[in-house]
Amino acid sequence: MRLKDKVTLITGSGSGIGKSSAIRFAEEGAIVIINDLNEEHGKATAVEIESAGGRAHFIRADVTKADQVQAMVAEIIERFGRIDVLFNNAGVSGVGRLHEIEEEAWDRVININIKGVFLPSKYVLPHMMEAKSGSIINMSSCIAEIGLAQRGSYATTKGAVLSLTKSMQVDYAPYNIRVNALLPGTILTPFVEDYLKKSYGDNQEAAYASLKTRQLSGDLGRPEDVAQAALFLASDESKFMMGSPLYIDGGVVFGKNA
Numbered sequence: 606m607r608l609k610d611k612v613t614l615i616t617g618s619g620s621g622i623g624k625s626s627a628i629r630f631a632e633e634g635a636i637v638i639i640n641d642l643n644e645e646h647g648k649a650t651a652v653e654i655e656s657a658g659g660r661a662h663f664i665r666a667d668v669t670k671a672d673q674v675q676a677m678v679a680e681i682i683e684r685f686g687r688i689d690v691l692f693n694n695a696g697v698s699g700v701g702r703l704h705e706i707e708e709e710a711w712d713r714v715i716n717i718n719i720k721g722v723f724l725p726s727k728y729v730l731p732h733m734m735e736a737k738s739g740s741i742i743n744m745s746s747c748i749a750e751i752g753l754a755q756r757g758s759y760a761t762t763k764g765a766v767l768s769l770t771k772s773m774q775v776d777y778a779p780y781n782i783r784v785n786a787l788l789p790g791t792i793l794t795p796f797v798e799d800y801l802k803k804s805y806g807d808n809q810e811a812a813y814a815s816l817k818t819r820q821l822s823g824d825l826g827r828p829e830d831v832a833q834a835a836l837f838l839a840s841d842e843s844k845f846m847m848g849s850p851l852y853i854d855g856g857v858v859f860g861k862n863a
């Protein structure tokens with residue numbers, strides 16, 4: 606029970622890493638607020654947690670819309686009284702070289718991946734400041750540290766989230782709020798599987814083999830691997846970690862590219 610009775614909000618937790626983290630947090634005794642744009646997926650995650658005996662509550666909100674985020678935070682405070690952990694996980698990928706991508710595509714990835722961290726933080730922080738306690742986990746990526754083909758827009762956002770994490774930590778340390786970042790490598794979530802299918806068709810073996818050339822581990826990353834790291838940052842076990850990047854990348858950053 607590493608998160609016993611902690612009220613935790615995970616954005617984008619209807620799928621992939623967020624969903625896996627929600628399930629893991631609930632197993633450790635947390636009350637998990639599932640947020641997602643996708644109502645069907647978000648509700649399904651909440652039902653899965655509740656059927657396993659955990660506590661979950663779904664709220665549909667777009668993390669790029671201030672009014673929706675504000676209403677979501679107000680609902681959590683009204684129902685549960687506080688927010689102990691905020692996991693800013695929602696995000697989308699952006700593919701293509703700069704001269705090829707459309708302005709709308711650039712704006713979309715910047716908006717969701719950066720503003721989508723700003724707004725939930727903006728509205729949750731006053732409650733954590735009042736409680737003089739809290740843990741915020743921001744989803745960056747190991748792409749913030751390396752160059753990867755055709756990922757200019759996405760890498761921009763994940764580098765920004767890493768920088769934001771450090772500045773946030775300085776501002777909110779006086780309130781006993783910790784802010785850390787997760788930097789996963791390639792994790793086999795529905796999104797990545799879909800991307801691989803588009804790039805490699807039915808030749809899944811070629812797709813997986815190509816991913817493995819980027820890292821030291823012979824295994825591919827799983828959502829559960831990142832969920833374990835998120836659990837550590839959410840819990841008091843990481844109480845001396847402040848403004849830190851935590852890599853879960855099978856050796857991409859400090860292995861192959863060192």
Ligand SMILES: NC(=O)c1ccc[n+]([C@@H]2O[C@H](COP(=O)([O-])OP(=O)(O)OC[C@H]3O[C@@H](n4cnc5c(N)ncnc54)[C@H](O)[C@@H]3O)[C@@H](O)[C@H]2O)c1
Nearest residue numbers: 617620621622641642667668695696746789791792794796
């Ligand atoms: N999968 C990877 O390899 C990988 C690696 C590094 C970092 N990440 C990051 O991890 C996070 C989760 O990625 P994933 O692979 O689990 O993706 P995913 O697509 O499986 O899940 C993301 C969820 O976010 C939701 N979402 C998107 N826009 C939203 C919005 N505006 N408001 C609310 N919810 C929204 C989606 O509906 C989806 O359910 C992202 O920030 C991603 O950039 C993923």
